[in-house]
Amino acid sequence: METQLEQKCREAGLKLTGQRRTIAKVLTEATDHPSANELFKRCTEIDPKISLSTLYRTLRVLEEARIIQSHDFGEGFARFELSTKDPHDHLIDLVSGDVHEFNHPDLERLKQFIAKEFGYDVVRHRVELYAIPIKSSQGKRRRVRS
Amino acid sequence: METQLEQKCREAGLKLTGQRRTIAKVLTEATDHPSANELFKRCTEIDPKISLSTLYRTLRVLEEARIIQSHDFGEGFARFELSTKDPHDHLIDLVSGDVHEFNHPDLERLKQFIAKEFGYDVVRHRVELYAIPIKSSQGKRRRVRS
DNA sequence: TTAACTGCAAACATTTTGCAACCGT
DNA sequence: ACGGTTGCAAAATGTTTGCAGTTAA
Numbered sequence: 001m002e003t004q005l006e007q008k009c010r011e012a013g014l015k016l017t018g019q020r021r022t023i024a025k026v027l028t029e030a031t032d033h034p035s036a037n038e039l040f041k042r043c044t045e046i047d048p049k050i051s052l053s054t055l056y057r058t059l060r061v062l063e064e065a066r067i068i069q070s071h072d073f074g075e076g077f078a079r080f081e082l083s084t085k086d087p088h089d090h091l092i093d094l095v096s097g098d099v100h101e102f103n104h105p106d107l108e109r110l111k112q113f114i115a116k117e118f119g120y121d122v123v124r125h126r127v128e129l130y131a132i133p134i135k136s137s138q139g140k141r142r143r144v145r146s
Numbered sequence: 147m148e149t150q151l152e153q154k155c156r157e158a159g160l161k162l163t164g165q166r167r168t169i170a171k172v173l174t175e176a177t178d179h180p181s182a183n184e185l186f187k188r189c190t191e192i193d194p195k196i197s198l199s200t201l202y203r204t205l206r207v208l209e210e211a212r213i214i215q216s217h218d219f220g221e222g223f224a225r226f227e228l229s230t231k232d233p234h235d236h237l238i239d240l241v242s243g244d245v246h247e248f249n250h251p252d253l254e255r256l257k258q259f260i261a262k263e264f265g266y267d268v269v270r271h272r273v274e275l276y277a278i279p280i281k282s283s284q285g286k287r288r289r290v291r292s
Numbered sequence: 293t294t295a296a297c298t299g300c301a302a303a304c305a306t307t308t309t310g311c312a313a314c315c316g317t
Numbered sequence: 318a319c320g321g322t323t324g325c326a327a328a329a330t331g332t333t334t335g336c337a338g339t340t341a342a
Binding site: 102107127130134 | 220237239240246250253263265267270273278
């Protein structure tokens with residue numbers, strides 16, 4: 001059967017090759033925000049002869065088709081995720097590297113308000129919170145970056 | 147006489163070479179958010195034999211000393227500015243490339259609130275609004291990116 | 293004097309591209 | 318069949334680094 005992402009590719013007029021199916025599968029199954037390198041690792045586990053250029057090219061067309069989104073968390077490389085219906089922002093755990101998503105209506109309102117004061121309309125924004133877990137006496141269990 | 151930035155360098159225990167004086171001067175006089183390349187151009191106008199490595203190395207130590215800050219507006223390169231007493235965020239004009247600074251207390255409050263809900267303390271954040279000028283019948287005069 | 297700094301060239305990491313072969317449709 | 322897609326290797330980009338020589342303190 002055809003996955004949801006594969007359907008979107010077809011809708012976008014993209015040829016569905018084996019490589020793209022592999023990439024689509026990896027992207028669909030990712031619950032984190034993997035980098036191109038990480039995606040490549042996962043792809044080669046399925047298809048060892050997929051090439052990095054193909055991955056990058058595919059990521060590009062998928063992003064142009066608005067099927068995925070790339071983010072730059074200032075690490076020197078991009079991270080990718082499937083586009084979601086509702087836009088969201090990110091909280092990056094500085095200890096574990098985990099990324100949490102959030103969406104606060106006040107934030108949306110506020111950014112428009114601020115921009116308007118300058119005489120602008122916001123086209124897109126980037127809000128990232130880099131944070132560390134609150135130390136509590138309960139000793140929250142935390143994963144540490146490998 | 148010694149500029150304010152030169153004084154800060156000395157306080158940070160940095161050796162004050164001619165190159166660093168040049169870089170300090172260029173940074174101090176910049177009213178925009180120049181890239182390393184742009185800074186290099188301005189530096190070589192003062193001292194044609196300054197090297198790009200020296201510029202990058204100096205930018206690095208200045209940032210480590212909290213004297214300047216680097217920003218990544220997703221253009222593939224960093225932009226730099228002197229650190230200010232009060233932290234601020236940026237609104238990037240997508241038409242002209244101009245960068246406006248703002249600081250809204252509600253935003254500060256909100257980000258802490260959001261992080262707390264996840265069990266985090268915000269160490270630093272990044273808020274960038276990418277925006278276009280509001281079209282008005284008055285026809286606001288606008289600079290266009292070169 | 294000497295540890296810090298510089299310039300150069302080479303290295304780096306991520307991402308892009310030219311080109312000939314390949315494969316969905 | 319043919320136009321989009323692939324793999325490879327090479328290029329592009331922004332930034333960092335090793336090293337030998339220089340300089341501020």
